[in-house]
Amino acid sequence: MGNVALKGIDSDTKAVPRSRAFTARLEEFRLDDTSKTGRDAALPRARGEGRHPSQRILFATPEIADFVKVGGLGDVSSALPRALAAHHDIRILMPAYREVRNSALNIRRVGHLPAHAELPACELGEMTCADGMVIYVLLCPELYERDGGPYGTGPGGYGSGGWEDNDIRFARLSLAAAQIAAGQAGLDWQPQLLHLNDWTCGLAPAYLEWMGRQVPSVFTIHNLAYQGLFDRSRCTALGIPDSAFHIEGVEYYGRLSFMKAGIVYASHVTTVSATYAQEITTPEFGCGLEGLLCCKAQQGRLSGIPNGIDDSWDPRTDAHLVQAFSSNDWRGKRANADYVRHRFGLAPSAGPLFAMVSRMVHQKGVDLVIDAAPSIVQAGGQLVFIGSGERRVEEQLDRLAERYPGAVAAYIGFDEYEARCIYAGSDFLLMPSRFEPCGLSQMYAQRFGSLPIAHRTGGLADTIEDGVTGFLFEGANLASFMLAIQQAFSVYHSTELFYAMRRAAMTGRYHWRQSIAPYTQLYRRICNEAGVEVRQAG
Numbered sequence: 264m265g266n267v268a269l270k271g272i273d274s275d276t277k278a279v280p281r282s283r284a285f286t287a288r289l290e291e292f293r294l295d296d297t298s299k300t301g302r303d304a305a306l307p308r309a310r311g312e313g314r315h316p317s318q319r320i321l322f323a324t325p326e327i328a329d330f331v332k333v334g335g336l337g338d339v340s341s342a343l344p345r346a347l348a349a350h351h352d353i354r355i356l357m358p359a360y361r362e363v364r365n366s367a368l369n370i371r372r373v374g375h376l377p378a379h380a381e382l383p384a385c386e387l388g389e390m391t392c393a394d395g396m397v398i399y400v401l402l403c404p405e406l407y408e409r410d411g412g413p414y415g416t417g418p419g420g421y422g423s424g425g426w427e428d429n430d431i432r433f434a435r436l437s438l439a440a441a442q443i444a445a446g447q448a449g450l451d452w453q454p455q456l457l458h459l460n461d462w463t464c465g466l467a468p469a470y471l472e473w474m475g476r477q478v479p480s481v482f483t484i485h486n487l488a489y490q491g492l493f494d495r496s497r498c499t500a501l502g503i504p505d506s507a508f509h510i511e512g513v514e515y516y517g518r519l520s521f522m523k524a525g526i527v528y529a530s531h532v533t534t535v536s537a538t539y540a541q542e543i544t545t546p547e548f549g550c551g552l553e554g555l556l557c558c559k560a561q562q563g564r565l566s567g568i569p570n571g572i573d574d575s576w577d578p579r580t581d582a583h584l585v586q587a588f589s590s591n592d593w594r595g596k597r598a599n600a601d602y603v604r605h606r607f608g609l610a611p612s613a614g615p616l617f618a619m620v621s622r623m624v625h626q627k628g629v630d631l632v633i634d635a636a637p638s639i640v641q642a643g644g645q646l647v648f649i650g651s652g653e654r655r656v657e658e659q660l661d662r663l664a665e666r667y668p669g670a671v672a673a674y675i676g677f678d679e680y681e682a683r684c685i686y687a688g689s690d691f692l693l694m695p696s697r698f699e700p701c702g703l704s705q706m707y708a709q710r711f712g713s714l715p716i717a718h719r720t721g722g723l724a725d726t727i728e729d730g731v732t733g734f735l736f737e738g739a740n741l742a743s744f745m746l747a748i749q750q751a752f753s754v755y756h757s758t759e760l761f762y763a764m765r766r767a768a769m770t771g772r773y774h775w776r777q778s779i780a781p782y783t784q785l786y787r788r789i790c791n792e793a794g795v796e797v798r799q800a801g
Contacts, residue, residue, distance in 0.1 A: 317786075318351045319452065319455045320454055320786065323356040325436065325461070327341050327355065328342075333413060335701065340357075342775050344396065348396065350783055355396065356399045356401075357400060359401055359407055360407050361408045363390075373388065376442050377447065380500055382438055382500075385401050386402040388401075430519075433462070434501045434502075437463075437464050441470035441471045441474065445476045457471075458483070461484065461489070462489060462522040465522050467480065468530070473502075479792070481789065485534075485701075488626065489522075490552075492515065493519045495518060503519070530793065531566070535567065536700060538720070539567060539721040569773065570773075570775075572706045577710070581683060583684065584599055588687070596712055599684050600688035602684055603689070604616070610669035614643035616690050618692050618693065619632055619646070620686065621694070622652045623657055627696050627697075628739055628744075632693050635741065635744060644752070645672075647689070648664075648672070649682055651676055691755075692715045696720060696723065699721040702717075705722075706726060709732055712768060712769050713768075719737055733764075
């Protein structure tokens, strides 16, 4: 695509026209108001504090940010169980990757999981985090203790970079969750419900079905595009009965689908935003599973519960930042911007700083940002990228930075410290994702006063208020994206409006607390349907 010019953007540009509704919505944020940024509710109470847990829940996941993180699932797996822990006896299950074995936490062997078909027997370890969160880990060195990521050697371990035996590795994780739920692990604790995450845990409810065990389960789709597809010949090795390989079972266009197994056999399917829950029932976003998901929705067994962020994302207290700040004192915001420019070789500038913190893959619309970059630079803006992904995209970013020295910087890789400083120092975050189940970056950015510019899809549509806490555009195409960028430049040069939007973004925070009630209601409902006794919290 060619360069689309940003017409009429200069230092004298007036703010874009605003409707009365938008003007009224932003009016409360035009003046400094300490009460708005200081009104955050208290954290959920610690485990068992003042109440009895209502359910025993095993939360199975392939990654957790405490030890290993590829994407948003790692953050969710770290934060959501902790938010729920004040209301439930919830424990985490994950593989004992090398990073887990090398952590400072002591691993105590507490159980044994028997072999099944070609899935090896393994030991079950237990770790207790400083905050009391209990994590069970699968001790199976031949499957999990490897150099590389949790899914493979490539960026994120997806696609051609995935381990060749990922079917065995994650069938073993799924089977472990089922065996623990069935009381076959030798533990003195047995869950009443399984909460399973993405294709890597998709076979767990199926294994329970084939065991004849009726344990209720929630299966959460974080990204339907990654389905865990394998050749049907692998069914025997994984202990999948021939009778399950059909259109109403694990079969997906002649192949075995872990994702489909989770959708078919789980008691309830959730995904990570209300809009994405609707989108995946359509051919455009359903990845060939839209018919099945439509049926689930019609049965009342598909829902969207949004992700959130935790209290570490607070610009007033975050130790990662060069200098703290609030919506009433922007000096720290400027200090972080100065640090980012110096750290990544950008020239001093009075223009806006745009950022992209993302996996560098086609889904995220990186190509649209690359195409928009010349116009952004010409209009006086700067760009900084941080993340890794597809090699082709990484090379394009390197070439872009070479073409615009001092105006564009690309850091291939990921560093939590640098990422947080980029959120804190940037003026705008670019998220032209072609689809986005939920997205966390836009929440992080808003909390740190960086206005997201995003495609109106999935969780982006649910968490960004267009013209108030960020900018949304229709259709993942360059022309629409450029119009939103033009609007952002206009707002940037209207100082009062720009700071009003910043304040609105910083106070309109999405926290994990909002997810506790809908998850608790869902857990209680499916346990009641399964005849599992639920003890009321009190």
